[in-house]
């Protein structure tokens with residue numbers, strides 16, 4: 224059987240080989256590779272579409288290994304598995320222990336902050352944009368956790384719809 | 385159909401103007417005679433069982449600001465609820481100011497009309513946000529019609545649209561922009577890069593924001609509409625205090641800039657669903673149905689059969705709001721014919 228995966232990789236030579244060699248021993252064959260360079264994002268990452276062929280067992284082992292290596296799998300057989308969600312925090316974002324805010328979000332299972340940008344406004348107040356990668360379907364849970372932290376620290380949250 | 389109109393401000397005058405413009409068409413299309421027999425503002429009233437002249441009503445109000453100055457039929461002693469005992473009418477159009485503390489005078493006017501077995505159309509949302517169930521139950525007990533399309537989104541069709549046009553589908557949630565003033569402010573902050581304070585002042589000069597803008601910018605107006613949609617479309621039994629409300633007064637131009645860089649806009653969004661009843665500033669994608677500009681309102685209804693359906697329209701304005709009131713009147717008239 225076959226599995227189609229869309230991975231997110233840094234667009235520099237050798238990236239694909241780096242992630243494929245550890246899975247080569249599981250008995251699955253690489254059938255196609257498409258680098259979608261037109262969709263490169265600001266961080267230099269591109270979606271890479273691959274198709275693997277092999278026994279079901281081997282394919283599962285391959286996917287598990289990729290996850291273990293923290294490779295971002297955007298889609299499995301056309302089903303979206305990761306998504307990026309965005310939120311803005313406004314208020315005393317820095318003074319209310321920003322490290323602690325970030326750590327608590329990162330501590331959530333299957334959520335981590337992939338980008339943070341802060342702009343200062345008046346009187347020590349600031350606005351911070353957080354881009355968070357989560358497992359598909361986890362959005363509401365992550366947002367409610369952020370809301371909880373924000374309530375505690377009197378920050379205004381602007382979550383994505 | 386004999387109409388009694390209480391509240392003769394922007395909306396009330398729009399209604400009279402719309403009747404003047406449309407009464408011949410309505411007669412031809414629906415065989416309904418619309419006749420305004422009584423009008424009240426805060427100063428008094430004008431009463432004529434034979435029908436008041438629409439253009440004269442508008443002229444007197446704009447020149448003297450008091451409807452009681454209407455020649456021959458003006459009356460400064462009868463006002464508001466008093467009018468209802470001094471006239472025979474079929475339908476009350478109630479367009480007094482929204483009051484989110486007591487719901488008055490709308491609540492008393494409405495219940496009095498029901499008791500007298502009269503139908504009611506309103507653009508008001510205060511009494512509905514506070515006492516939705518009580519008012520609906522009273523209309524049923526008295527076997528009268530009660531319609532309030534104009535109270536949410538002005539001219540944007542949503543309540544009748546959900547009940548009639550989407551009758552086959554179950555509506556699971558509604559997410560929308562239900563306040564035009566805040567949408568204008570946020571749209572301007574985005575296009576001009578200006579601060580909240582300056583943009584609010586500019587909106588006040590343009591007459592888009594009120595001198596006391598709190599009902600709009602603190603999300604109170606949108607929350608009232610959230611209650612109305614939750615009860616009337618999703619069947620969620622709730623009142624104003626059940627809504628979680630955050631306004632836009634703390635939104636910074638920096639936040640808007642950060643959003644823009646990621647391809648997003650900040651909008652004041654009302655969310656109506658079983659799990660969420662809230663009004664808050666949210667991020668929406670550029671080019672998504674939520675990206676409407678200026679004072680426009682919009683709502684996306686998530687349904688089981690029809691999937692997502694989005695409506696967009698003018699959320700305020702004298703004639704625009706009157707259009708929804710007139711549609712409610714026509715629908716009541718059709719039921720009676």
Ligand SMILES: NC(=O)c1ccc[n+]([C@@H]2O[C@H](COP(=O)([O-])OP(=O)(O)OC[C@H]3O[C@@H](n4cnc5c(N)ncnc54)[C@H](OP(=O)(O)O)[C@@H]3O)[C@@H](O)[C@H]2O)c1
Nearest residue numbers: 391392393394395425426464479480481482507508700701
């Ligand atoms: N404006 C819009 O675009 C819009 C859109 C949708 C819904 N609405 C809702 O429609 C309603 C009317 O809005 P509006 O913009 O027309 O308000 P408005 O311009 O302030 O007019 C209110 C009218 O009610 C009269 N009034 C006040 N207290 C009264 C009382 N106790 N008895 C009789 N009349 C009384 C006022 O009298 P005076 O003229 O003597 O002051 C005025 O004529 C509000 O509930 C509002 O939330 C408005």
